[in-house]
Amino acid sequence: MPVYNKLVRDLIPQIIEKSGSKFTTRILHSSEHLIEIKKKLEEEVHEYQETTNSQEALEELADILELIHAALPIHEATFEDLEKIRVAKKEKRGGFEQGIYLVEVDDE
Template identity: 35%
Template structure:
């Protein structure tokens, strides 16, 4: 099976331990950043379809990718939290469970 996708560091070793073979490449920094963003979407889709007993694991995977994106872009969680709070103050959070149905133009 062929598919280029970003995987966790130990995945090639796990594949080898199972008696299978794989081929890997090491991405350049720009390609790694692009792959990380694609991986974030992949993991978010897995959260969306997760069953209740899978949700925690899938959220942990999203957080792992998120943390790696921060590192790759030399950002900190403190910076993200600061912007999050500003956006919460100006646009609100999601506490009221509001779904927008339509907007008239």
């Protein structure tokens, strides 16, 4: 039996059960949950970097967004709270739409 030891989506146990396989799960404490969300986020970002077409990219971005939604309650925040912070940072420092690539700064 393969051992995964990783955070999975909430419906994965039911999907495994319907396939007739046996499995073991446990519910993570909030501190463990955040650690595993961070690990899963790193995994999904890597998968996004490996995509070769827009559909694959959107699938991975959706996974990243789902992990962000999962992390927010742990930080006692809502998506609206996060969006306010994003907008404020964008108004102050801009976004990333223009593709500006900083090469160097001469501090003299």
